[in-house]
Amino acid sequence: MQLTATAGFRLPTVAANSRPAEAEPKAEEASSRDVIVYKGEFLRGGRYDNSAATEAEYKDVKPTKLDYAVAGVMAGGALLTAVNIATQVAALPGVTAKLVGGAVVAGSLVAGYASADLASGVFHHWIDNYPKPSTPYIGKLAAEFQGHHRDHYNLLHTHFLGNTSRTGILMAPMLAATGLANPHFAVGAFALSFLAGGFIAQGSHRWTHTENPPPIGKLMQKLHLAQSKRNHAEHHDMPWATNYCIVNGMWNPLMEKYDGWRKLEALYYKISGAEPETWQDDATKKLALGEIDKPTFIEMQRESLKVFADRAKERWENDYAKRLED
Ligand SMILES: [Zn+2]
Numbered sequence: 395m396q397l398t399a400t401a402g403f404r405l406p407t408v409a410a411n412s413r414p415a416e417a418e419p420k421a422e423e424a425s426s427r428d429v430i431v432y433k434g435e436f437l438r439g440g441r442y443d444n445s446a447a448t449e450a451e452y453k454d455v456k457p458t459k460l461d462y463a464v465a466g467v468m469a470g471g472a473l474l475t476a477v478n479i480a481t482q483v484a485a486l487p488g489v490t491a492k493l494v495g496g497a498v499v500a501g502s503l504v505a506g507y508a509s510a511d512l513a514s515g516v517f518h519h520w521i522d523n524y525p526k527p528s529t530p531y532i533g534k535l536a537a538e539f540q541g542h543h544r545d546h547y548n549l550l551h552t553h554f555l556g557n558t559s560r561t562g563i564l565m566a567p568m569l570a571a572t573g574l575a576n577p578h579f580a581v582g583a584f585a586l587s588f589l590a591g592g593f594i595a596q597g598s599h600r601w602t603h604t605e606n607p608p609p610i611g612k613l614m615q616k617l618h619l620a621q622s623k624r625n626h627a628e629h630h631d632m633p634w635a636t637n638y639c640i641v642n643g644m645w646n647p648l649m650e651k652y653d654g655w656r657k658l659e660a661l662y663y664k665i666s667g668a669e670p671e672t673w674q675d676d677a678t679k680k681l682a683l684g685e686i687d688k689p690t691f692i693e694m695q696r697e698s699l700k701v702f703a704d705r706a707k708e709r710w711e712n713d714y715a716k717r718l719e720d
């Protein structure tokens with residue numbers, strides 16, 4: 395098998411990646427929703443981290459030179475920005491001003507990270523639902539994201555720094571520019587945590603699919619700086635319509651509660667007439683268009699998901715196979 399920097403995409407067999415339906419998922423790793431099994435596959439409530447075999451298979455994959463460069467620029471930019479922030483706050487006159495400055499920095503860091511999580515969700519939702527594998531330029535990445543729903547471990551085919559450099563290639567130059575521009579410390583702190591969150595997004599996502607994440611990953615999961623396995627497991631429930639945020643997943647419960655993604659889909663539909671992939675599930679479409687209430691949706695989806703699964707399988711065998719032949 396040939397490995398490249400973006401390695402990572404292969405056509406999975408439809409049912410190859412879910413653990414057999416009769417196996418009980420561990421409570422902390424499974425989706426919290428009730429289990430629906432259809433044709434031997436989890437439509438809902440599966441377990442998605444039995445990835446030790448994939449990790450072992452790809453354990454010798456090294457970061458590319460570009461991956462190292464991106465991580466290096468990111469680290470340099472972060473260090474410079476942090477020094478700038480500390481220098482500016484230290485230069486404030488008097489203890490009170492320094493304390494207020496410190497509080498502003500803390501607030502900006504939290505706001506930046508929260509914004510990164512939400513932005514990761516908005517981007518992920520868009521790329522999962524609107525571009526097709528055949529769409530020029532973005533199609534390959536879309537196929538990777540959409541393919542990941544079934545090939546849960548395609549993130550593990552590359553090194554951790556290969557995951558982070560996918561977004562880091564945008565974040566690192568911006569953080570380096572922030573460091574060089576030395577803006578007001580409130581702006582600097584926001585940019586630092588927003589860009590760091592964007593950089594770590596696919597790494598955090600990787601750890602949710604890793605049997606045994608490294609100590610830093612576990613620590614970040616514990617501190618809620620990285621997404622928990624359970625939080626992300628729900629994204630892998632068909633029709634892949636929820637929990638799109640992948641930095642730390644803090645927005646996911648809120649978006650779920652208020653059907654935020656459905657509202658966004660209805661808005662895009664109103665503006666452009668485009669229908670998302672999630673609407674291949676009739677219940678999801680009706681909920682988004684306000685035609686049914688939540689209890690009706692939950693009831694209706696028990697059956698509509700089966701139709702969705704058949705449609706998804708068909709699309710899999712056509713669109714994705716074609717894309718990979720290119
Ligand atoms: Zn997705």
Ligand SMILES: [Zn+2]
Nearest residue numbers: 542599603626
């Ligand atoms: Zn995933």
